[in-house]
Amino acid sequence: MKAKNLYYLMALCAGSFVMAPKANAQDAVVEDVVSVTEYSCDNTNRYFQSWRDNWFIQLGAGINQPFMERGVNGAKASGPIVNRKYMTTTYNVGVGHWFSPYMGLRLNGLAGSLHWNNPDGDKRAASGRAGAKHVNLNLEFMWDMCNSLAGVNPDRVVSVIPFIGLGGDYTWGLKDEVASNIVRGNSGKIRNTSWTLPVTAGFQLRFRLCKYVDFFAEARASFYGDNWNGCSYGRPIEANVAAVGGFNFNIGGRTWSSYNDCASMTQLADLNNQVNTLRAENLAAAQTISALESQLPCPEAEVVEQVIESAPLMTTVRFNIDSDKIMPTEEVNVYNMAQWLKANPDQKVVIVGYADKDTGTSDYNMALSKKRADAVADQLIKKYGIAPSRLIVKYDGSNVQPYNTNDWNRIVIFSQE
DSSP states (O other): OOHHHHHHHHHHHHTGGGOTTHHHHHHHHHHHOOOOOOOOOOOOEEEEOOTTSSEEEEEEEEEEEEEOOOOBSSSSTTSOBOOOOOOEEEEEEEEEEESSSSEEEEEEEEEEEEEEEOSOTTTOTTTOEEEEEEEEEEEEEEEOHHHHHHOOOTTOSEEEEEEEEEEEEEEEOOOTTTTOOOEETTTTEEOOEEEEOOEEEEEEEEEEOSSSEEEEEEEEEEEEETTTTSOOOSOSEEEEEEEEEEEEEEETOOOOEEEEGGGGHHHHHHHHHHHHHHHHHHHHHHHHHHHHHTTOSOOOOOOOOOOOOOOOOOOEEEOOTTOOSOOGGGHHHHHHHHHHHHHOTTOOEEEEEOOOTTSSOHHHHHHHHHHHHHHHHHHHHHTTOOOGGGEEEEEOTTTOOSSSSGGGGSEEEEEEO
């Protein structure tokens, strides 16, 4: 029988008392050995980000042109109809967030003065012009058309971004005698302010200057009800067209994290193969165990008595030059020898002292080696209670050098008798 099979058999013998439901357990293992289904992917990049990323602040300015009631020229309403254009300056500030490379939201505000033709020529025959001031605030949905159609690229130089939004507009400073003809409730007074809810649409061209700054130019149109300018007259829908340019400041830059399932296909395939290999090994092990179970009960194992012989003594005690004082680092060796003597009460040891030949005369070294051997013997006797009769003290001075290295011969060596 092979050694590997013998190990399996011995393991079964040791745990046979917990193997009552053998057949069911084996069946469960075999049924579990199936091949892992191959993994597939669609090779699509998926983008994600923290909510803190891809915020921007927009600052700009431009011009706007309102399209309202068409005025008349002259004092008579029957005079020729004119459609003068009065362009004025508008100022823009906004804050937005791209929550994906394709879609974003922007809270966008515009403010400035408005001038338009006076619809009632009888009130101001000279110029036929009216005016007011307004503030417009919109929540706008933005679509990065280039990322959607040409692939995501945070470093793209030019991007086209259509947008659409809904907001509120507050207009004030309407002159009663010039423009407004809407009465405030039952008071009979003409309104000189208006609140409206415009719908806005347009597109933006964004030019990348660096990671943190873009230049933008956008065209936009906002559509209002007929009461926007405080005058209900003529067309039911009024509009304001604006062209704005400025800068986007990208907080932290514009970046996206992405992953692609297919990028890890090699690793996934390798892990898949490893799983299948391990399951095949489990099946082979289950079959081996089934074969070994048929050989139960287990044969009795032979008990081999092992005899451990005493190891030879290797303990030494080193000394500093011209010294017979046992160093603290060497006291552990004396302690170990004392423990060995206590564990072997029938044994005796020989303690031999030495000195290095390069220091002192031969007679001086002989006396020094005797002091070293006596110091070790005294500690065994007085500190650890070893009987003097078990210690044989000898000393060879520098006449005998146990080691080729001179410094090593400042030593006491233990040996068995």
